[in-house]
Amino acid sequence: MTTSTPDIIDLLAGIKPGSSLDRIRTQRPETREQAQKSYLALFEPDNFGDVSLVERQAIASFVAGLHRQADIFELYVSPLEESGANRWLVEVLKAEIGAAQAVGPYGQYPAGPLSVEDASGPIYQVSNAGREALGAKRAAALEHAHLLVFHLRDASPKALQVLLDAGWTTNGIVTLSQLVAFVAFQIRVITGLGLLAASNRRAAA
Amino acid sequence: MTDHIITPTIENRPVEFTQAEIGWTPWLEPLAEDELTEAHLAGLVEASRAKSPYFRLLVRDPAVLEARTKTDKDIFYNTRTGLPRADRELAATAASRSNGCIFCASVHSRFASHHSKRGDDVQKLLDEGVEADLGERWNAIVAASVALTATPPTFGDDHIERLSAAGLDELEIADVIHGAAFFNWANRLMLSLGEPTAAVQ
Numbered sequence: 268m269t270t271s272t273p274d275i276i277d278l279l280a281g282i283k284p285g286s287s288l289d290r291i292r293t294q295r296p297e298t299r300e301q302a303q304k305s306y307l308a309l310f311e312p313d314n315f316g317d318v319s320l321v322e323r324q325a326i327a328s329f330v331a332g333l334h335r336q337a338d339i340f341e342l343y344v345s346p347l348e349e350s351g352a353n354r355w356l357v358e359v360l361k362a363e364i365g366a367a368q369a370v371g372p373y374g375q376y377p378a379g380p381l382s383v384e385d386a387s388g389p390i391y392q393v394s395n396a397g398r399e400a401l402g403a404k405r406a407a408a409l410e411h412a413h414l415l416v417f418h419l420r421d422a423s424p425k426a427l428q429v430l431l432d433a434g435w436t437t438n439g440i441v442t443l444s445q446l447v448a449f450v451a452f453q454i455r456v457i458t459g460l461g462l463l464a465a466s467n468r469r470a471a472a
Numbered sequence: 473m474t475d476h477i478i479t480p481t482i483e484n485r486p487v488e489f490t491q492a493e494i495g496w497t498p499w500l501e502p503l504a505e506d507e508l509t510e511a512h513l514a515g516l517v518e519a520s521r522a523k524s525p526y527f528r529l530l531v532r533d534p535a536v537l538e539a540r541t542k543t544d545k546d547i548f549y550n551t552r553t554g555l556p557r558a559d560r561e562l563a564a565t566a567a568s569r570s571n572g573c574i575f576c577a578s579v580h581s582r583f584a585s586h587h588s589k590r591g592d593d594v595q596k597l598l599d600e601g602v603e604a605d606l607g608e609r610w611n612a613i614v615a616a617s618v619a620l621t622a623t624p625p626t627f628g629d630d631h632i633e634r635l636s637a638a639g640l641d642e643l644e645i646a647d648v649i650h651g652a653a654f655f656n657w658a659n660r661l662m663l664s665l666g667e668p669t670a671a672v673q
Contacts, residue, residue: 288642291642291643292646294553295546295554295646297542297543297545297546297550298546298547298550298650301539302539304538305536305539305543307539308533308535308536308538309536312535313535316533333624334623334624334625335624336624369623370623371623372570372621372622374572377485377486377487378487379488380488381487381488381489381572384572384601415660416623419571419572419573419659419660419663419664420571420572420573422663423499424477427477427499427500427664427665431475431476431477436475437475437500437532438533440665441500441529441532441533441665442532442536444660444661444665445530445536445540445661448656448657448660449536449540449657451623451656451657452653452654455620455649455652455653455656456649456650458620458625458627459620459627459649459652459653460649462627462629462632463632463645463646463649466629466632467642
């Protein structure tokens with residue numbers, strides 16, 4: 268792991284050294300350090316295991332795109348854009364993000380008293396052109412990421428079987444699930460603290 | 473061994489939100505306790521977590537689990553300053569209620585009740601949903617947590633102003649943000665890697 272990676276939450280929430288939000292984060296040093304270590308464990312791990320760096324960056328870009336967070340999308344997509352070999356992948360991701368937009372959370376509860384709260388929404392499938400370009404394994408990952416982002420309560424063992432059938436291992440599915448879930452967390456901390464920092468700057472002005 | 477899913481047979485499956493102690497069973501094979509190496513034990517952070525199939529499944533990626541666990545503990549247990557534990561647990565419960573994670577909501581509603589001594593209000597949140605009237609301070613925390621849980625998030629300046637008007641300072645508002653955000657991590661794992669089982673009789 269490199270020590271040169273800047274603190275991603277500070278960077279994207281616009282938290283400047285010495286600012287009020289910087290002092291607030293300083294009071295939660297363990298949260299700050301471990302949120303960054305979670306990022307590093309997913310995107311700069313000692314061992315990539317069953318999920319390659321390009322797969323990690325592509326899935327995180329997709330998750331950020333589904334959240335319509337341009338800055339966070341940039342963070343994850345820029346290494347792919349900078350490598351000539353992956354520019355095609357960026358184009359595919361952008362097209363798939365455009366086709367996969369939704370508003371969550373929605374989904375079905377187990378049949379019973381909560382069924383009145385069932386809410387329907389799109390079940391996303393990668394386009395034929397996207398599947399052709401990405402291959403079965405990466406296409407399955409994007410479909411699963413969409414489920415986890417927007418309609419997590421529709422998750423099922425069957426959805427995991429689809430991943431296994433597409434070439435994912437159990438270890439790989441754990442990493443994929445952590446990655447999507449972590450980025451969902453990171454986006455919300457950045458969104459929340461970013462607004463809090465901006466509101467503080469206005470109050471001080 | 474070929475990787476495979478587990479399709480559990482569940483009797484008396486929990487079908488509503490509850491503060492009762494319910495269980496959770498995985499859809500993928502956790503590591504066996506006797507397979508755990510030093511690296512896995514470090515990832516579990518606490519040796520007692522080796523008893524939990526949820527953590528023995530997540531420990532397949534030990535570095536991520538270790539950082540996630542330490543993030544979790546600090547967000548909820550570091551209460552020397554900032555938001556009281558009860559309100560952090562309320563944020564966790566509201567996010568879980570909104571996402572629909574019956575298991576996460578059961579654990580954290582129990583904590584919210586224990587620390588606030590407001591079990592009836594917590595139950596109202598579980599029964600009526602995130603629009604339940606719990607008094608302005610809790611309403612503001614629930615509304616902010618739910619807005620942050622939406623995808624894309626709908627959290628805005630109005631939520632910050634409402635929390636501030638309810639008496640929360642900046643550090644406490646940051647604690648609400650972290651509590652709700654963290655459960656957007658936890659809910660996605662709990663809901664997608666297994667499912668709740670009935671209360672132990």
